[in-house]
Amino acid sequence: MVTRTTAPAATQPAPAPSRPHAPQHASPPQSVAAAAAARRAAQALPPAARKAATVVQKNMRRAASGMLGISGERMSKVDTAWLRMDSDSNLMMINGVWTLSPGITWQALCERVQQRLLQYPRFHQRVVEDAAGATWVEDRHFNIAAHVLREKLPHRKGHSMQRALQDRVGELAMQPLDPRRPLWQMHLIEDFVGDDGAKGSALIVRIHHCIADGIALISVTMSLVDGGAEPPRRKPRSKGDAAATAEDWIADMLIKPFTGLTVKALDLAGDGAARSLQMLGDPEKTMQHGLAGTMDMARVAYQLVSDAAALALMPDDSPTRLKGPPGRAKRVAWCPPIPLEEVKAIGKALNCSINDVLLSCVAGAIGGYLRNQGDDPTGQEIRAMIPVNLRPMEEAWKLGNHFGLVPLVLPIGMANPVERVYEVRARMNALKGSTQPILAFAMLAVAGLMIKPAQDALLNLFGRKTTAVMTNVPGPKEQLTMCGAKVTQCMFWVPQSGDIGLGVSILSYGGGVQFGVITDTTLCPEPQQIIDAFAPEFAQLSLLTLMLPWGE
Incomplete structure (x- = not known):
């Protein structure tokens, strides 16, 4: 069994800076007389019934706000698919390990997480599911100690600490994250000795796939290391911003990769295909290209049909x-x-x-x-x-x-x-x-x-x-450092579905x-x-x- 200890209250880091909560929206208009009548009816109920009614009302309000996008930020449909993909045999978590030399302390790690990682809203938001999908909601009771844990690896005769670390990562890969909290955790082993004999620390990181993919998490990694830059500030969306409402629709999810030409990112699309995809997302430009554009469109349409069949x-x-x-x-x-x-x-x-x-x-x-x-x-x-x-x-x-x-x-x-x-x-x-x-x-x-x-x-x-x-x-x-310690090795494992x-x-x-x-x-x-x-x-x-x- 792994022993997990928590620092005394005196050594706990200060809570993360307060953040503005999601705006509260007024209830639908209703007459004062109707509201007073509803209150009198509720007060006439027995205490147990009143409590049950309150719970039902709260759940209904939460589901309605999630479905209508009233509170929090709506989760994209692709991220929702990853959220729901957990099974008894495969949890949709990205698991990673860093080894650091010399070691770092739990307090130093908590401070770094508060300064850098919590600048990304997803890491202080929990997920609220409803019939229509899911919503990112601010965790008003966020506690850093519930997400950054300190552990000691068990010593087994004949097994190195490296093997114990591997066993622990395997165990954590099958332990679900708490759905009542933001879907990530870090487990710090402060005293770790690798197979090379170097003393230091080991850090196990677990992040649910609905938060980000591997490429995006490299950006997160770069913000945690010494000298790392804070993430750019996201521009607030106005109520009339079409992209804010279009994101939930499949058309937006499909057209964006076409028009952005991002298929070229890993060189898995040739220049001709990339041009065709751009034209597929921009019919006006296609008309300007005349017959050549039409031929490119025909080719990419054929490619889409062929690939779908494949x-x-x-x-x-x-x-x-x-x-x-x-x-x-x-x-x-x-x-x-x-x-x-x-x-x-x-x-x-x-x-x-x-x-x-x-x-x-x-x-x-x-x-x-x-x-x-x-x-x-x-x-x-x-x-x-x-x-x-x-x-x-x-x-x-x-x-x-x-x-x-x-x-x-x-x-x-x-x-x-x-x-x-x-x-x-x-x-x-x-x-x-x-x-x-x-x-x-x-x-x-x-x-x-x-x-x-x-x-x-x-x-x-x-x-x-x-x-x-x-x-x-x-x-x-380049080799990185975090909290003054050199990151000697880093590895991660993808989830299977x-x-x-x-x-x-x-x-x-x-x-x-x-x-x-x-x-x-x-x-x-x-x-x-x-x-x-x-x-x-x-x-x-x-x-x-x-x-x-x-x-x-």
């Missing part, structure tokens, strides 16, 4: 021990960083991207793990859903979820590393110009409009056809690249065995690259 008719991937109904326990693992320059050198030598190299090593590590378990993965493939950013990086501070999903089939059965990296490159190139990320984004927006059973049925389309969720997030190039039991994360930070895995223990009891296969795969690819015959 999503709906995706074949099942190969049955492996990594696919099946998940249980209710998770475990995580991660490897030491690999120098980013080495990855770039291999990519340059093979005329491949860094992503091609890393995804090929992931496929090789999974195939190697299956071979070590006695399975033969020859000829087998698994599908991984890869998030694709759909917004400019300079807008990441706004939080929320603005990404689509694209299915990549990984050739886990290819044993030759060079052959495998070229196959991954070919498959990644085939995705360029695809509108599948936008279609997936639209599907999430539609799911947010549905009741939960209908939403689950729609989103299970991905779960049935997929073995893994895989994310590659570019982190800071439906019956998906494998999550793979790749994060570049401080000149290195790290590979992390989270698995359902029913499907993969020891994810460290997949991690242990990653470095040998990279080393083998590096060696074979050096041995290839190169021209003068």
